[in-house]
Amino acid sequence: MRIGITCYPSHGGSGVVATELGKLLAENGHEVHFITYEMPFRLGNFHQNIFYHEVEANQYALFKFPPYDLALASRMAQVAIDHKLDLLHVHYAVPHAVAAVLAKQMVGDHLKVVTTLHGTDITVLGEDPTLKGIIKFGLEKSDMVTAVSDSLIQQTYDMFHVKVPIERIYNFVDERVYYPRDVQSIRRQYVSDEEKILLHISNFRPVKRPKDVVDIFHRVQEKVPSHLLLVGEGPELMNIHQQVIDLGIQDRVHFLGKQNEVAQLISLADLLLLPSEKESFGLVALEAMACGVPTVGSATGGVPELVKQGETGYLANVGDVPAMAESAIDILSHPHLHEKMVSNGLERASKHFSGSAITKQYEALYQRLLQQD
Structure with a gap:
């Protein structure tokens, strides 16, 4: 599969999980395209089957704030067309889910959108009345929504009353990296x-x-x-x-x-x-x-x-x-x-919680989604 991944490239858990998932997917032979404003810190050195596409927001003088969400959607659409992506997997609801939905509308319905919720995008930002409606829109327009715990799924339903199914896929660790070391x-x-x-x-x-x-x-x-x-x-x-x-x-x-x-x-x-x-x-x-x-x-x-x-x-x-x-x-x-x-x-x-097992769950979800057409 050809998969686009968007996440925050910082040290936060959502960016870590998204980056590690992309690396494991690439090891399994999939073509993975990271679309972010900065190289994810866990990406680092060259990885076969992994590509990075930088997002640059326009600094036009009339813009008080650079429109990153629009620039992201445009870059997603461009990468999806140029590299014939099958799906966009976005981590964190704001603004990634909405940007991916907009990119899909620009490219066509064959491009699928998977949104993974990680926590504060729901439990903190979801309490902001200026964001609540747009978060709900992004979730309901995604083709698949996952969350990292049953607790987060319940909180999402309680806060947003969305009618879309949310599938729980836990976070994971790569056991080749995380193991008891002689220190x-x-x-x-x-x-x-x-x-x-x-x-x-x-x-x-x-x-x-x-x-x-x-x-x-x-x-x-x-x-x-x-x-x-x-x-x-x-x-x-x-x-x-x-x-x-x-x-x-x-x-x-x-x-x-x-x-x-x-x-x-x-x-x-x-x-x-x-x-x-x-x-x-x-x-x-x-x-x-x-x-x-x-x-x-x-x-x-x-x-x-x-x-x-x-x-x-x-x-x-x-x-x-x-x-x-x-x-x-x-x-x-x-x-x-x-x-x-x-x-x-x-x-x-x-x-x-092994990386190989959780990656298989995501691969099965992608396949299920792509076979729906």
């Missing part, structure tokens, strides 16, 4: 043999509740000798720096900034902290699971579909810092419990 030499740079490492990776927005991360760790390190690795950047980071200083734990908290390749970093950790207010899936928890790292976090959104309570980690209500801290202490203080959760997580990641 003892690196680990010694942060902790002694008796100390533990806790990890948090996010964009440090308020919805990720990074303050809770530090509060949880503050309680944990009083009972279990440990260090905290913070990976990522975002608007709350300065506040977190100050919080760490106020608590007097700056010698135990390490700010590692934005990292492109996190698989090795994840393998350093004994535990992942994910106390988010909203998580439609929780991709970082899956990446941790595949690397042999249990999760302690919030029972929100799609996370309970991924993290099995008491089996691969512990979940508590959003904001329940004491409960999450006690769960973390429990896991880190009992080696047999930790080993059991590691083993359960590796098995679950391989069985239910």
Whole structure:
């Protein structure tokens, strides 16, 4: 098949999943065309069967804001015609779904549109009354709609009352990248043999509740000798720096900034902290699971579909810092419990969330859609 993929090329989960899916599809022999304003950061080096098409918005003087959505639709249509695309698979509803629908109207009905919802395009942007109508339009005009968790599907129906079927296809990890690595030499740079490492990776927005991360760790390190690795950047980071200083734990908290390749970093950790207010899936928890790292976090959104309570980690209500801290202490203080959760997580990641299995689900969906004519 000839497949166009549009996503945000940033470090966010939707862009990561879209890029990794495109790479796996290309490995399976499909021709994949990325259509974005910038090269997706996970794309990197040359890949056979993968092509990149940049979108440039017109900077005409009368435009107060460059019309990126129109430029995207036009570029989608151009690439679809020039390369005889079978379908456009767009990740994130705004503005990608609407742009793809417009491109289809320009090219013809033989071009199919698959829209994948990733979370905040529904749970955050869907609450904006200026966007709600256009999001609903994009979903209802798509030929297929998928979402990354059952929770997100239900939220979409509740918020938009769309009548189109939404198919759940979970996020995934490439097991050739995410696996338990031997990182003892690196680990010694942060902790002694008796100390533990806790990890948090996010964009440090308020919805990720990074303050809770530090509060949880503050309680944990009083009972279990440990260090905290913070990976990522975002608007709350300065506040977190100050919080760490106020608590007097700056010698135990390490700010590692934005990292492109996190698989090795994840393998350093004994535990992942994910106390988010909203998580439609929780991709970082899956990446941790595949690397042999249990999760302690919030029972929100799609996370309970991924993290099995008491089996691969512990979940508590959003904001329940004491409960999450006690769960973390429990896991880190009992080696047999930790080993059991590691083993359960590796098995679950391989069985239910492998890249090869999820790619097959998308391929089957594409084939089903193209055979409808």
